[in-house]
Amino acid sequence: MKKILFLIAITSIDLMACGGKQQPAENLDAAADTTVIEEAVVEETVSPDYVMLNLKGKVKSYEIKGKTNHWDIIGLKVSFDENGTITKVEGDKAKLERNDKGQIIKYSFVDEWEPDFFDKGYLEYSYDENGQLVKISTTTPMDGWDVVFEKDANGDITKWIIKNVVDGTIPYKYVYQEYDEKGNWTKRTIDGQSSTRKITYWE
Numbered sequence: 001m002k003k004i005l006f007l008i009a010i011t012s013i014d015l016m017a018c019g020g021k022q023q024p025a026e027n028l029d030a031a032a033d034t035t036v037i038e039e040a041v042v043e044e045t046v047s048p049d050y051v052m053l054n055l056k057g058k059v060k061s062y063e064i065k066g067k068t069n070h071w072d073i074i075g076l077k078v079s080f081d082e083n084g085t086i087t088k089v090e091g092d093k094a095k096l097e098r099n100d101k102g103q104i105i106k107y108s109f110v111d112e113w114e115p116d117f118f119d120k121g122y123l124e125y126s127y128d129e130n131g132q133l134v135k136i137s138t139t140t141p142m143d144g145w146d147v148v149f150e151k152d153a154n155g156d157i158t159k160w161i162i163k164n165v166v167d168g169t170i171p172y173k174y175v176y177q178e179y180d181e182k183g184n185w186t187k188r189t190i191d192g193q194s195s196t197r198k199i200t201y202w203e
Contacts, residue, residue: 047084048103051131054155057182058084058202066195069147069160069172071123073136074107082202103127152176156185 050059053073064076075089086094089107097106108122126135132155136147145164149157160172178187180199187196 047080048101048131049080049086050084052104052125052127052133053078054151054184055084056184058082059184060200060202062184062197062199064195064197067190067193068195069162069190070138071109073133074104074123075109101131103131154183160190 050056055062059080061077061079063078064072068076074086074094077088077090078086079088081087085102086096086104088094089109095108096104099105104125106122106124121140122138124137124139125133126137128134132151134148138145138147143164143166145162148161148163150159150161152158154176156176157174160174162170162172172190174188174190176185176188178185180186182199182201184199185197186199187194189195
């Protein structure tokens with residue numbers, strides 16, 4: 001009888017310690033793991049200027065030498081700040097106008113043979129819904145023309161197509177031979193004529 005009363009007393013103490021009933025094993029495991037760590041996923045925003053020029057990585061500057069079409073897209077020698085925003089074109093502070101998305105919509109240039117083109121000669125840019133450059137409209141005191149593009153899977157121009165009222169449509173074929181480790185082209189030809197691009201990075 002004493003042994004039975006002792007067992008009843010021990011059982012009662014165990015039930016009181018567990019709140020009157022046993023906890024399922026999964027609840028005990030959940031109670032033990034009370035700390036939940038959530039990692040924030042931060043997407044890096046790519047500069048609209050890098051998107052416009054199809055540049056990968058944190059480009060600090062580039063310079064194109066050899067065959068080009070007019071001013072290339074915005075210039076042959078271009079510098080960027082650490083946020084990927086163009087600061088200089090052809091070594092001078094760039095005169096740029098931007099839209100509310102930060103995209104360049106107008107660049108006023110100085111032609112080395114015709115300095116009076118400043119504020120008279122300019123390029124205007126049009127983009128698609130993904131921020132990709134689709135057209136450049138060039139205006140000078142003497143002429144005006146549009147350029148549209150065909151591009152490859154890497155986003156590089158494969159065909160540069162000039163359209164104006166005097167000459168009609170003139171296509172130029174681009175072929176790429178070399179890229180750097182970031183995926184930016186460093187050597188190409190335009191209708192068989194070679195050009196190279198030297199790129200420096202902030203990283």
